[in-house]
Each structure stands twice: as C-alpha cells, then as structure tokens.
C-alpha cells in the first residue's frame with residue numbers, strides 16, 4: 001500500500017507512535033509518505049520506502065495566525081495525487097483530521113478518492129477536545145473519518161463520553177519493539193549517576209502540567225529520605241524551571257540530574273531501576289511501556305489507560321492520582337530486595353510483550369485493508 005502519515009513531528013507520544021508505525025510499515029514493504037512541518041525526530045535519514053514531505057507555511061504579513069491547516073490540506077492533495085497514495089492515516093484529531101477531510105473533499109471534486117483513518121492519542125480528546133470551541137469540528141471529523149482508532153479502551157470510553165458520535169472506534173494500542181537481547185545493565189554508564197548500592201529512578205516526559213512532575217520530585221524526596229537514591233529527569237517543557245527550583249529547595253540537587261531532551265531514551269532506561277509516571281491523565285502511557293520493554297518496573301497513577309499497560313503487582317504498582325505517599329511506599333517495596341526488583345523487572349518485560357510491534361502493526365494493516373475494501 002502507499003500510505004500518507006500525517007503527524008506532529010516533535011517529541012510527543014503521538015509523533016513517536018506515528019513515526020515508528022511508518023517505519024515498521026516501510027520495513028514490511030509499504031510505501032510511506034510522512035507529511036508534517038519538520039523532520040520527525042524519530043525518523044532518521046534515508047530509509048528505504050520512506051519519503052518526507054514538508055509543509056511550509058509562509059509568514060505573509062496579513063496573517064496574524066499562519067493558516068497551517070489549509071497549507072497541510074493542500075500538501076495532502078498534492079502528495080495523494082502525485083505519489084498515487086491509497087490512504088491517509090492522520091494522528092491527532094486537530095488539525096490533522098479536519099485537514100484530511102478537506103483534502104478528501106478537494107480530491108473527490110477532481111475524481112480521486114482517498115479514505116482517511118484518524119487515530120486519537122489522548123490530549124486531542126481529553127484536554128484540547130474538551131474545550132467546547134473545538135467540539136463541533138472534532139465531532140464532525142470523527143463522523144467523517146473512514147475509520148477511527150484510539151490507543152486504549154479508556155480513551156475510547158472518553159471519546160464516546162465527550163463527543164456526540166456513534167462511530168465505531170477500533171482500539172489499537174501503542175506498541176514497542178521488545179528487544180530480544182538480554183537487558184544487562186551497563187554498569188560503567190550507570191556509575192555516572194548512582195553508586196552500585198543506590199537505586200536509580202527515572203522520569204521521561206514533556207514536563208507539561210498533566211504529567212504532575214512535581215509529584216515525581218515529591219515521590220523521589222520520600223524514597224531518598226528512607227533509602228539514598230538518585231533521579232534522572234529526561235525531557236523538557238513548561239514545568240522544568242519549577243522542578244529545578246523545587247530540587248534546590250529540597251536540597252536534592254546532588255542526587256537529581258536534568259538530562260534534557262534525549263533522542264534515544266532507551267539508553268537512559270537501560271540503567272534505571274524504576275520509572276515514575278504519576279500523570280493526572282494518560283490515554284495510554286507510552287513512556288511506561290518503553291520502560292517496561294527494557295525491564296524497568298513502573299510506579300504510576302491508576303488513571304486513564306495506564307492500568308491497561310502497567311499491571312498492578314506485576315510490571316509495577318499503581319496508586320490514586322496525587323497520592324505521593326503511596327507511590328513512594330510502592331517504590332520502596334519494589335526496591336526492598338534484589339529478588340523483588342528482579343521479579344518485577346522480568347514481569348515488566350513479559351507484560352510489554354503483549355504490545356510487541358509486529359502484532360500491533362498487523363492490526364493497522366488489517367484495518368487499512370478493511371477501509372480500502374469498503375471505500
């Protein structure tokens with residue numbers, strides 16, 4: 001198939017999933033065309049079966065706001081026509097699904113039919129989508145999509161709750177390549193951040209409010225007060241400055257490192273003992289799955305789609321949102337002995353295997369074929 005994938009190219013989970021999906025489909029022989037405004041961070045360069053089409057918005061002085069959606073729709077029309085695409089797959093409802101609708105209508109008027117699949121990732125529905133000013137556009141786009149997918153059962157429920165749609169929603173979860181090689185910890189790298197007998201905790205996110213990064217620091221402070229530990233913080237975003245202040249106020253800076261944005265987060269995860277994800281809401285929690293895949297148990301909140309990924313007492317432990325006391329207690333429980341940590345590590349990998357890339361990518365292929373058959 002020739003597939004156009006429309007995505008946000010930045011560090012967010014939706015962009016990561018869309019890029020990894022495209023790369024996996026390209027490996028299976030499909031021709032993939034990424035359409036977005038800058039080179040997707042996870043794309044890499046010069047890969048067989050992959051082309052990247054940049055959407056460029058001109059900063060004409062008349063425009064106070066650049067009309068990205070319009071330029072994106074025009075780019076989709078162009079790529080579908082000239083590359084002969086069979087299907088468009090848009091990740092994130094706004095503005096990708098509405099631009100896809102417009103592109104499909106323009107192409108129809110020219111005698112070309114191209115269906116589009118919309119994948120909802122979470123914040124497009126749970127945060128942005130709940131802003132009433134977006135509601136009519138999102139509802140319309142869901143109803144007009146040729147197929148809609150969500151990344152968890154929880155997000156599917158939220159979508160039906162917040163939007164007036166009876167459209168069938170297919171749940172296709174996030175995925176991960178689970179490495180076959182053993183997850184031996186690189187002690188030399190680990191020793192840069194922790195002594196051998198000190199636990200190394202880790203959090204990776206875009207430091208937005210929804211991630212409750214202040215809870216990460218609070219949990220860490222409590223764990224550290226009982227058992228000398230260290231914390232690695234990966235990523236950047238609006239809450240980072242506050243976190244740096246908090247770290248100084250709590251006098252934890254000797255044990256906390258802000259690493260900033262790192263492209264291959266597996267390198268950090270592979271030296272960690274625990275992953276912290278205390279989010280306010282999370283449609284899936286790809287970061288938790290990435291940790292589990294390399295054998296890092298997860299201390300998380302029990303909100304949204306997280307319980308579908310992090311299994312309580314198996315791959316980690318879950319608590320109510322904001323209950324940092326319980327999360328710290330849980331962290332100490334997993335770290336209480338080498339045997340306990342080793343069991344959680346092993347079970348985290350086994351749990352992650354249910355989300356193996358090969359299985360999930362086939363689910364998308366089946367859906368594409370179904371859409372093309374009924375088009």
Ligand code: GMT
Nearest residue numbers: 012013014121122123282283284285286
């Ligand atoms: O919250 C983020 O990290 C970014 C956001 C996005 O849309 O890029 O992530 C959402 O999509 C991911 C991929 O499907 C999910 O794993 C995340 O749980 C989801 N984030 C939220 O729901 C807050």
